[in-house]
């Protein structure tokens with residue numbers, strides 16, 4: 001794959017595998033990529049900045065407090081100019097800093113300040129790789145959406161054998177190419193002052209539901225749908241970034257509340273329904289929550305005990321359909337009501353049927369069959385279904401999906417105002 005026009009920032013960490021990065025740099029340049037290189041202080045113990053700079057065809061950055069670098073480019077710019085950041089070798093120390101959000105020298109500061117995806121190629125002794133601290137850090141980085149290539153298993157420089165060897169340059173190159181095929185920009189879930197007044201949804205009120213609901217069977221057990229809340233929370237953030245006043249009503253999720261958004265936490269569908277009703281009137285309602293369809297007719301006050309008579313029979317009753325209720329609200333129907341259809345088969349047919357059945361204006365359909373690999377992940381591929389037609393968006397980061405959806409809703413809202421009489 002040609003990488004002409006692609007800008008890659010390579011951060012070289014201090015590990016024995018640093019020498020392999022010279023080969024990676026050569027391969028990337030052969031494909032036309034434009035490179036900027038940062039070296040940590042430890043990296044310079046393994047390869048010289050001079051050899052790296054000669055191969056990369058430019059200067060090597062290594063100092064957070066360099067007055068010349070800061071006036072010429074600035075460290076924030078350095079982290080934002082790239083399409084992708086690549087950390088190779090990613091040492092245990094650098095990965096730990098990333099997981100903690102430390103920023104005490106140039107490399108870690110860039111990794112915290114960037115708005116682009118990061119690919120790491122871990123490299124360390126196998127005990128360091130298998131240490132619970134590194135396991136924990138890798139789990140955090142995975143949740144944060146950091147891409148990982150390797151490490152390989154094999155002989156180590158220290159004489160041991162096992163996992164921890166940095167991937168070979170062709171494998172890292174393939175991972176870079178794969179990453180660059182998708183969206184690498186990660187939108188900031190924040191609104192600026194100018195967006196507050198000039199954004200396409202300035203002065204508008206948007207209510208979003210997100211996450212699952214938990215329906216108790218007894219004090220320790222519950223029924224729930226699978227939902228991370230990532231897409232719903234991203235939609236709330238994107239609506240706020242477009243200038244709207246946003247109320248986010250969230251079921252139980254492990255995500256932090258989006259910055260600057262009033263977030264109401266609920267547990268059950270009944271609580272979510274009440275919170276939505278209280279949040280109306282609104283201009284746009286986005287039902288991104290995966291609401292449980294049923295709840296126990298009566299939740300047991302004490303833990304249901306196992307018995308020799310076999311499994312208990314659950315008596316379920318239907319939950320209120322929040323989306324349908326809002327879409328068919330006699331007094332407070334928002335101008336735009338958006339539902340989601342997470343399906344595993346016949347996605348479009350179900351979405352079209354749902355549009356009519358619920359009475360909403362838009363259904364955002366997504367395929368959550370295991371082949372689509374969307375549930376809980378950072379990316380999503382959705383199709384927008386309205387009465388007017390069907391539009392499929394590419395597979396994108398959930399923030400990017402949210403931005404595009406909100407832009408569509410804002411355009412629809414504007415068109416409706418033009419058709420209607422009031423503003």
Ligand code: C5P
Pocket residue numbers: 209269287288289290291292293319320321322323324338339340341342354
């Ligand atoms: O009917 P189904 O659950 O497939 O529809 C999904 C859409 O309806 C989602 O937008 C979801 O948030 C919404 N919904 C709701 N209340 C329910 C069930 C689903 O708002 N009880």
